[in-house]
Amino acid sequence: MENRDHLLQFTIPQLLRWRVNKTGEKTALREKDFGYWNNFTWNLYYERVSQVALGLEALGLKKEGKIALIGDNIPEMLFMAVGAQSLGAIAAGVYQTTLPEEINQLLDYMDIEMVFCDDQEQVDKLVEIRDKLPKVKKVIYEDPRGMRSYRSDDWFMDIEDLYQMGKEVARKNPGRYESLVDEGKPDDICFFCLTSGTTGLSKATMLTHRNYINMGVQISKTDKLEDTDEYVSFLPFAWIGEQMNSFGVAMATGITINFPESVETSMEDLREIGPHFMFGAPRIYETIRSQIWLKIDESYWLNRKLYAFFMKVGEQAADYRMSGKKMPVSLGILAWLGRQMIYRPLINQLGLLRLRRAYTGGAALGPELFTFYQAIGVNLKQIYGQTEIVGIAYMHRDGDIRSDTVGFPLPETECKISEKGEILSRSPSVSPGYYKLPEKTKELLEDGWLHSGDAGYIDKDGHLVVIDRLSDVMHDKDGKMFSPMFLENKLKFSPYIKEAVILGDKQEFVSAMINVDPIVVGKWAEDRGISFSTYMDLSQKDEVEKLMFQQVVEFNQNVDEDHYKINRFVVLYKLLDMDEGELTKTGKIRRGFVQKKYKDLIDGLYDATRKEQEVEAFFQYQDGQSATVKTNIRFYTMSEGV
Amino acid sequence: MSLLTISNVTLSFGGLNALSGVNMDINPNMITSVIGPNGAGKTSILNCISGFYHPTSGDIQFGEHKLSISNFSPHQVSNLGIARAFQNLELFSGLSVLDNLLLARHQNLKYNFLQAVFYFGKASRIEAENREYVEEIIDFMELEAVRHQIVGNLAYGIQKRVEVARALTLAPQLLLLDEPMAGMNIEEKEDMVRFIVDIRQDRDVTVVLIEHDLGVVMDISDHIYVLDFGELIGSGTPEEIAQNPKVIEAYIGEE
Numbered sequence: 001m002e003n004r005d006h007l008l009q010f011t012i013p014q015l016l017r018w019r020v021n022k023t024g025e026k027t028a029l030r031e032k033d034f035g036y037w038n039n040f041t042w043n044l045y046y047e048r049v050s051q052v053a054l055g056l057e058a059l060g061l062k063k064e065g066k067i068a069l070i071g072d073n074i075p076e077m078l079f080m081a082v083g084a085q086s087l088g089a090i091a092a093g094v095y096q097t098t099l100p101e102e103i104n105q106l107l108d109y110m111d112i113e114m115v116f117c118d119d120q121e122q123v124d125k126l127v128e129i130r131d132k133l134p135k136v137k138k139v140i141y142e143d144p145r146g147m148r149s150y151r152s153d154d155w156f157m158d159i160e161d162l163y164q165m166g167k168e169v170a171r172k173n174p175g176r177y178e179s180l181v182d183e184g185k186p187d188d189i190c191f192f193c194l195t196s197g198t199t200g201l202s203k204a205t206m207l208t209h210r211n212y213i214n215m216g217v218q219i220s221k222t223d224k225l226e227d228t229d230e231y232v233s234f235l236p237f238a239w240i241g242e243q244m245n246s247f248g249v250a251m252a253t254g255i256t257i258n259f260p261e262s263v264e265t266s267m268e269d270l271r272e273i274g275p276h277f278m279f280g281a282p283r284i285y286e287t288i289r290s291q292i293w294l295k296i297d298e299s300y301w302l303n304r305k306l307y308a309f310f311m312k313v314g315e316q317a318a319d320y321r322m323s324g325k326k327m328p329v330s331l332g333i334l335a336w337l338g339r340q341m342i343y344r345p346l347i348n349q350l351g352l353l354r355l356r357r358a359y360t361g362g363a364a365l366g367p368e369l370f371t372f373y374q375a376i377g378v379n380l381k382q383i384y385g386q387t388e389i390v391g392i393a394y395m396h397r398d399g400d401i402r403s404d405t406v407g408f409p410l411p412e413t414e415c416k417i418s419e420k421g422e423i424l425s426r427s428p429s430v431s432p433g434y435y436k437l438p439e440k441t442k443e444l445l446e447d448g449w450l451h452s453g454d455a456g457y458i459d460k461d462g463h464l465v466v467i468d469r470l471s472d473v474m475h476d477k478d479g480k481m482f483s484p485m486f487l488e489n490k491l492k493f494s495p496y497i498k499e500a501v502i503l504g505d506k507q508e509f510v511s512a513m514i515n516v517d518p519i520v521v522g523k524w525a526e527d528r529g530i531s532f533s534t535y536m537d538l539s540q541k542d543e544v545e546k547l548m549f550q551q552v553v554e555f556n557q558n559v560d561e562d563h564y565k566i567n568r569f570v571v572l573y574k575l576l577d578m579d580e581g582e583l584t585k586t587g588k589i590r591r592g593f594v595q596k597k598y599k600d601l602i603d604g605l606y607d608a609t610r611k612e613q614e615v616e617a618f619f620q621y622q623d624g625q626s627a628t629v630k631t632n633i634r635f636y637t638m639s640e641g642v
Numbered sequence: 643m644s645l646l647t648i649s650n651v652t653l654s655f656g657g658l659n660a661l662s663g664v665n666m667d668i669n670p671n672m673i674t675s676v677i678g679p680n681g682a683g684k685t686s687i688l689n690c691i692s693g694f695y696h697p698t699s700g701d702i703q704f705g706e707h708k709l710s711i712s713n714f715s716p717h718q719v720s721n722l723g724i725a726r727a728f729q730n731l732e733l734f735s736g737l738s739v740l741d742n743l744l745l746a747r748h749q750n751l752k753y754n755f756l757q758a759v760f761y762f763g764k765a766s767r768i769e770a771e772n773r774e775y776v777e778e779i780i781d782f783m784e785l786e787a788v789r790h791q792i793v794g795n796l797a798y799g800i801q802k803r804v805e806v807a808r809a810l811t812l813a814p815q816l817l818l819l820d821e822p823m824a825g826m827n828i829e830e831k832e833d834m835v836r837f838i839v840d841i842r843q844d845r846d847v848t849v850v851l852i853e854h855d856l857g858v859v860m861d862i863s864d865h866i867y868v869l870d871f872g873e874l875i876g877s878g879t880p881e882e883i884a885q886n887p888k889v890i891e892a893y894i895g896e897e
Binding site: 033034035036146148149261265268621 | 773774777778780781782784786787789828829832836839840843844
C-alpha cells in the first residue's frame with residue numbers, strides 16, 4: 001500500500017497546491033446541478049479557494065479569525081473552508097438543522113466574525129437573531145434565490161462578489177495568495193468541529209491540519225484508496241464523519257468528492273455515481289436494508305423465493321468470510337450462484353456494485369446488519385473513533401470482521417484501557433482540545449491520552465470491544481452490568497421497531513419503551529386491512545401491540561444473558577424526535593431528557609399493579625400550533641402474555 | 643402602465659351573467675389576487691383571459707401595444723406569454739414529471755420531420771436547449787427528487803407544484819394561478835407561497851392569483867379584486883380590502 005507519510009509536512013491549503021501541481025486537470029469535485037454532473041478540476045478548486053482567501057482577507061478576516069459554515073453539502077463549503085484556512089483562519093461547521101436560538105449561542109461561543117450560508121433558509125435564521133450577533137460582520141451566501149430584498153444591505157454578500165473581490169486583489173498583488181499559504185504550519189488550528197452535544201451545548205473541538213491529513217494518510221495504509229476512487233458526500237458537513245473524508249481522505253489520496261443535487265436525491269445520486277467507498281451512521285444502513293425488504297416484499301413470488309433461499313446461503317457464507325475461515329466447496333458454489341443471480345443485480349440497483357468498503361460509525365450497529373450486508377456482498381466494516389481524534393481511530397481489517405468488535409487501531413494509533421475500564425488512545429490525529437474550555441480539555445487529555453468516555457476491553461484476538469458510554473452503562477439490582485445501547489440495537493433489528501429506549505438501572509428487571517416503524521408497520525397494517533389515521537392511532541392498535549409483543553418474545557430468546565431479558569414494555573404514542581430534544585442531531589437518544597419527559601410511563605413500568613395509564617400527549621406542529629391529546633397507554637408484562 | 647387591461651367585460655350563458663361589466667388592471671411585476679365566494683366568477687375571468695371563453699361584450703388588452711386578445715384562441719394567448727396553472731390538475735398523469743414539462747415546451751420545437759427522425763443538427767440542439775430550460779424550472783420548483791417519477795403516483799401537493807412548473811416552462815410574462823393551494827396542508831402551502839413570491843421576485847413574472855385562503859392573499863398580494871355574483875365589489879391594497887364594508891358583508895354576511 002502506498003505510503004503517503006511525506007504529506008504530513010503540509011497544511012490543507014499547501015496540500016491542495018501540491019495536488020494541483022501533480023494532477024491539476026483531474027476532477028476533484030463533482031456536483032449535480034440542473035440534472036447533470038458538473039466537474040471541478042483541482043485547478044479550478046485551487047482558483048476558487050485562492051479567490052475566497054483573498055476576498056475574505058480584504059473583508060478583514062485575519063489569522064485565527066473564525067468563520068462559520070451552515071448549509072447543505074456543496075463545493076462552495078470546501079472553497080470557503082479551505083479559503084479561510086489559507087489565511088490561517090479557522091472554519092467552523094454548524095449543523096443545518098440547528099435552530100436560530102442555538103445558532104446564536106454557538107456563534108457567540110466560537111467568536112464567529114463571518115458566516116457562510118448556502119441559501120435563504122439559513123440566511124433567514126441569522127436575520128432573526130441579527131441583533132444578538134454584534135461580532136458577526138458579514139454573511140456570505142451561495143444561492144441568491146429569494147435574496148433580492150437583502151441585496152441593498154451590506155451585511156450580506158453574494159459569493160460571486162467575494163470571488164470578484166479576490167480576483168481584484170490577485171490582479172493587484174499576484175503573489176499574495178502563495179505567500180499566505182506558505183505561512184501556514186501543519187499544527188495550526190484549522191477547523192472547529194462540534195461535538196454531538198449529548199449533554200448540553202456542543203463543544204467546539206479544535207482540529208489542526210495535521211490531525212486531518214494524518215487520518216487520511218493512515219487509513220490509506222490499510223485500505224487501498226486511489227485518486228480514481230469516487231465518494232459521495234451526503235453526511236452533514238458539520239459532522240466529523242464528513243470532514244474526515246472531504247479534508248482528510250480527499251486531500252491525502254486525491255479521490256473525487258461528489259455532491260448530490262439535493263438532500264432528497266442523495267440516494268438516487270449515489271446510484272448514478274457508484275462510489276468505491278462510503279461512510280455512514282448505522283441509520284443509513286438500516287434505511288437501505290428496509291428499502292430492500294420493502295422492494296422484495298412487493299416483488300413477485302419467484303423473486304421472493306429466490307431471495308429467501310439465497311439470503312440464507314449468503315448469511316452462512318458471510319460467517320465464513322467475516323471470520324476468514326475457509327468455507328465448504330458446496331456452500332462456496334451456492335454462494336457464487338447467489339452472487340451472480342441475486343446479490344449483484346440487487347446491489348447494482350442500489351449503486352453499491354463498485355463499492356469496495358462501506359464503513360459504519362457514530363453508533364453501534366446490530367450484528368445481524370453486518371451479516372446482512374456481508375451476505376449480499378457489501379464489505380461493511382465497523383469503525384470507531386470520536387470527533388476529538390478525527391472520526392476514525394479503530395477499524396476492522398478486511399477478512400477479519402466481527403460484529404461485536406470495532407477491530408484494530410489504525411497505524412500510528414496506540415490504545416490503552418484505563419483502570420476504570422475506559423478506552424484511551426494516542427495518535428497524531430488527537431485534537432489539542434476544546435475551544436475556551438480548559439477544564440474540559442484537561443479532562444479530555446489527562447496524562448497525555450485521549451479519554452473516550454467509553455467503556456471497553458481488548459479481547460483475546462486483539463480486537464477492541466466497545467461496551468457503551470462509561471456513564472451510560474447500567475447495573476441491575478444485583479450489580480450485574482448491561483448496556484442499554486447494546487440491547488436497544490438488538491431490539492431494533494426487528495424491522496417493525498424504529499427506536500427503543502431500554503431502562504432498568506438499579507431495578508429488578510429490564511424494561512423498554514418502543515417506537516414502531518411507521519413505514520414498515522404502516523404497510524404491515526395495510527396488508528392486513530387494519531385502518532389507521534395517525535402515528536398515535538397506528539401504534540396503539542391491538543394488532544400492532546401484539547406484533548410488538550412477539551418482537552420482544554423473539555428478542556428475549558436471542559439474548560445471551562438472563563438479566564438482559566425485557567420483562568415489561570410500552571409502545572410509545574409518538575416517535576422520538578430531534579426537534580423536541582429527545583434525540584441528538586446524530587440520532588442518539590438523550591437519556592436524561594427522555595427519562596424526565598416520560599417519567600410517569602417509566603414509573604408505571606416498574607409498578608406491577610398498573611395495567612394502563614392515561615397520558616397527555618402534547619404536539620407542537622410545524623406552523624406553531626399545538627394540541628394536547630389524551631390516550632391510554634397499556635403496559636405489557638412478558639410473563640402474563642398479551 | 644398595466645400589462646393586462648380588462649375593460650367592461652361581460653360574459654353571459656343564456657340569460658345568466660357570469661361576469662357583468664368587470665374592469666381590472668393587472669400591473670406588471672405584481673401579484674394581483676382575485677377573491678370572492680364560490681360562483682362569483684373568478685375562474686370565468688381567467689377563462690376569458692386565457693381564451694377558453696370569449697367575452698360577450700367588453701375587451702381584454704395585453705402588453706405594450708394594447709393588443710386586443712378577447713377573441714384569441716387558447717394557443718394564441720399562450721404564444722403571447724400568458725400561462726396558466728389549473729385548479730383541477732391538467733397534467734398527463736401517465737408521464738413522468740420531466741416529460742410533462744418537456745411536452746409543455748412543444749411550441750419551441752421548431753425543427754422539421756427529417757431532422758427529428760435523425761435527431762440531427764437543429765433537432766438535437768433545440769432538444770438540449772429545452773431540457774436545459776426545463777431543468778432550470780425543476781431546480782426552481784425543487785422537483786429534483788421526483789424528476790423521473792410518474793405524475794400520477796405523486797402526492798397531491800407535489801402534483802400542484804408540477805402544474806405550476808409546467809406553466810413556468812412556457813416562460814410566461816403573465817402567470818395565471820387558479821387556486822394553487824387548494825387541498826394542501828400547511829407545510830405545502832408555506833412552500834407554495836414562497837414559490838409564488840419567488841416567481842414574481844426572481845423571475846420577473848406578473849402573477850394573477852385566485853385563492854380562497856384569505857390569510858395567504860392578504861400576505862402576498864400587491865392588489866386585490868373582489869368579485870361577487872359576477873360583479874366587481876371591491877378593489878385595492880390588502881389593507882383597503884380588509885376595511886371595505888361591501889367585502890366584509892360578502893364574506894361574513896350581514897350582521
